[in-house]
Amino acid sequence: xxxxxxxxxxxxxxxxxxxxxxxxxxxxxxxxxxxxxxxxxxxxxxxxxxxxxxxxxxxxxxxxxxxxxxxxxxxxxxxxxxxxxxxxxxxxxxxxxxxxxxxxxxxxxxxxxxxxxxxxxxxxxxxxxxxxxxxxxxxxxxxxxxxxxxxxxxxxxxxxxxxxxxxxxxxxxxxxxxxxxxxxxxxxxxxxxxxxxxxxxxxxxxxxxxxxxxxxxxxxxxxxxxxxxxxxxxxxxxxxxxxxxxxxxxxxxxxxxxxxxxxxxxxxxxxxxxxxxxxxxxxxxxxxxxxxxxxxxx
DNA sequence: ACTATGTCCTGCGAGC
DNA sequence: TGCTCGCAGGACATAG
Numbered sequence: 001x002x003x004x005x006x007x008x009x010x011x012x013x014x015x016x017x018x019x020x021x022x023x024x025x026x027x028x029x030x031x032x033x034x035x036x037x038x039x040x041x042x043x044x045x046x047x048x049x050x051x052x053x054x055x056x057x058x059x060x061x062x063x064x065x066x067x068x069x070x071x072x073x074x075x076x077x078x079x080x081x082x083x084x085x086x087x088x089x090x091x092x093x094x095x096x097x098x099x100x101x102x103x104x105x106x107x108x109x110x111x112x113x114x115x116x117x118x119x120x121x122x123x124x125x126x127x128x129x130x131x132x133x134x135x136x137x138x139x140x141x142x143x144x145x146x147x148x149x150x151x152x153x154x155x156x157x158x159x160x161x162x163x164x165x166x167x168x169x170x171x172x173x174x175x176x177x178x179x180x181x182x183x184x185x186x187x188x189x190x191x192x193x194x195x196x197x198x199x200x201x202x203x204x205x206x207x208x209x210x211x212x213x214x215x216x217x218x219x220x221x222x223x224x225x226x227x228x229x230x231x232x233x234x235x236x237x238x239x240x241x242x243x244x245x246x247x248x249x250x251x252x253x254x255x256x257x258x259x260x261x262x263x264x265x266x267x268x269x270x271x272x273x274x275x276x277x278x279x280x281x282x283x284x285x286x287x288x289x290x291x292x293x294x295x296x297x298x
Numbered sequence: 299a300c301t302a303t304g305t306c307c308t309g310c311g312a313g314c
Numbered sequence: 315t316g317c318t319c320g321c322a323g324g325a326c327a328t329a330g
Contacts, residue, residue, distance in 0.1 A: 090323055125307045
């Protein structure tokens with residue numbers, strides 16, 4: 001399932017391949033749940049626009065596009081850009097293809113580029129979502145929340161959470177203050193941290209030596225320090241290896257990642273712990289399969 | 299304000 | 315061998 005490292009890999013790959021290209025045509029399937037914005041809006045906004053950049057925010061791929069001049073409204077200042085948001089859900093793929101490549105089943109959107117290549121969104125399980133985010137001043141300022149007296153800013157689509165690769169230790173520790181939920185559930189909560197999913201939550205907790213069931217508020221400062229370091233390390237290493245291909249994840253060129261070979265607990269139920277040989281245990285926590293070493297994780 | 303649980307969706311693998 | 319059935323999970327809705 002695409003989490004931060006997988007989404008980062010895909011966004012970087014797509015960016016390198018299509019940045020600067022113009023979108024000449026847009027096709028969408030008619031699977032309504034895939035489209036958070038109306039299909040007609042997505043098609044009309046993207047058609048004729050130029051791709052400025054593709055990047056990752058949390059688990060979302062953000063394609064910034066410069067709008068076709070004819071679509072700009074003359075009166076209240078031209079909206080220069082918009083953002084095409086692609087959330088891959090469980091099984092979503094974003095592929096840069098040449099036109100002769102066969103169109104995969106469950107293809108829900110195809111953006112044709114001015115050099116005839118295509119950006120295709122494929123998603124068998126349809127947990128993915130496509131939408132247009134209009135970047136106007138009103139929405140920029142709307143992303144303000146008050147939390148324990150402090151104000152925090154965030155982009156309208158990004159939500160209130162922090163990027164795990166950018167957050168300071170103090171802010172990281174503060175996320176779990178007074179939180180009675182299990183630490184793993186807190187790690188998965190996107191309004192606390194962006195981009196951590198089931199694989200990297202399990203892997204980071206193993207590397208930090210912390211049981212996934214421990215109540216977040218009861219984890220010591222020292223352990224949280226270890227957890228942050230473990231999370232950063234595991235995410236960075238996974239990005240370096242092109243992500244984890246556990247179900248059907250592939251990058252923008254359809255190439256699999258390699259981090260699954262480095263998993264220490266995820267989907268290793270019954271196999272010996274790489275540190276102490278104790279069989280890895282599996283349980284359900286927060287509705288998710290959860291893997292841990294009963295010896296190494298306290 | 300938090301927290302927990304159900305729902306969506308299809309492919310795949312376990313089990314008979 | 316061929317079939318059925320349960321499981322996989324990110325985000326959101328809803329309930330407590």
